[in-house]
Amino acid sequence: MMKLLFCISISFFLTAMAAINSGNFYAPTVAKMKILSPIREFPVLSGLQCTMACLSETTCYSYSITKSAGLATCRLGGAYDPTRIADPDSEFFFTDVPPGYNLVPGTKSYVKIVLDTTKTSAQAKTECEKDGAGLAIPNQEPVHNYLNKTMMENAAKLTTTYYNFWVDGKAFPPNHFVWFFRDGTNVTITAKGQGHFHPNEPDYGEGCLVVTYKFIWVAPYTYGNWVEPPTCTDLRSGYFCEIRVPDVIPRPSHQ
Numbered sequence: 001m002m003k004l005l006f007c008i009s010i011s012f013f014l015t016a017m018a019a020i021n022s023g024n025f026y027a028p029t030v031a032k033m034k035i036l037s038p039i040r041e042f043p044v045l046s047g048l049q050c051t052m053a054c055l056s057e058t059t060c061y062s063y064s065i066t067k068s069a070g071l072a073t074c075r076l077g078g079a080y081d082p083t084r085i086a087d088p089d090s091e092f093f094f095t096d097v098p099p100g101y102n103l104v105p106g107t108k109s110y111v112k113i114v115l116d117t118t119k120t121s122a123q124a125k126t127e128c129e130k131d132g133a134g135l136a137i138p139n140q141e142p143v144h145n146y147l148n149k150t151m152m153e154n155a156a157k158l159t160t161t162y163y164n165f166w167v168d169g170k171a172f173p174p175n176h177f178v179w180f181f182r183d184g185t186n187v188t189i190t191a192k193g194q195g196h197f198h199p200n201e202p203d204y205g206e207g208c209l210v211v212t213y214k215f216i217w218v219a220p221y222t223y224g225n226w227v228e229p230p231t232c233t234d235l236r237s238g239y240f241c242e243i244r245v246p247d248v249i250p251r252p253s254h255q
């Protein structure tokens with residue numbers, strides 16, 4: 001396939017500045033794009049100045065640079081995959097995902113499992129947002145499978161009796177059959193046990209979603225199902241965060 005992503009190593013430009021030379025930015029296959037609603041926008045003399053500005057801003061995960069006569073305009077993005085528009089005079093870049101995030105094969109999603117029995121759903125969401133991520137959206141089949149597989153791999157470390165993890169998904173009780181996700185998609189069921197829900201679910205609750213390593217309350221004791229817990233504030237085994245990027249980040253083949 002094509003014109004793969006290319007990577008601009010900041011260290012190439014800034015060999016002397018050790019503190020920031022680990023920052024990598026990538027251009028997606030379709031790179032001639034301008035960020036629509038930047039968190040900050042300002043004139044710059046060079047692309048490097050825009051790169052530096054993004055690196056120094058904790059909530060900057062991408063930028064676009066737009067050339068015009070003389071100066072250029074730098075637009076900082078508050079997401080890895082911000083809304084952007086095609087523009088022949090612009091160039092779009094997004095930054096690398098933080099350590100702990102692994103690519104879900106067949107997608108442009110990077111997912112991190114966090115084993116943490118002290119977080120409510122809202123607190124888990126806030127933690128993910130510190131990475132520029134959100135709670136994982138489990139309704140893409142490869143992501144669902146990845147979450148299930150990852151829970152299996154971590155089973156020995158699960159110490160609470162709950163055996164489950166917060167993910168994205170919101171229902172509005174008394175309707176427990178329409179689930180909305182932060183990417184604008186929804187899952188609508190007409191009876192318990194449809195889709196990936198456990199046969200007894202969704203039953204009742206405050207409209208938050210978990211994926212279960214193992215459903216232990218009532219048979220069948222299945223693995224990997226979706227469950228609506230009684231509240232959004234009781235504590236779980238942890239949570240999953242997800243970052244969707246514009247294109248898969250090229251990695252050295254030994255990784």
Ligand SMILES: *[C@@H]1O[C@H](CO)[C@@H](O)[C@H](O)[C@H]1NC(C)=O
Nearest residue numbers: 178179180184185186187188
């Ligand atoms: C769910 O998404 C579908 C497809 O985008 C849409 O047609 C439908 O209206 C949505 N349902 C709800 C309840 O928003």
Ligand SMILES: *[C@@H]1O[C@H](CO)[C@@H](O)[C@H](O)[C@H]1NC(C)=O
Nearest residue numbers: 148149152196223224225226
């Ligand atoms: C989760 O993985 C287990 C083990 O591979 C499998 O038996 C189970 O059906 C999966 N659950 C779902 C809901 O996909």
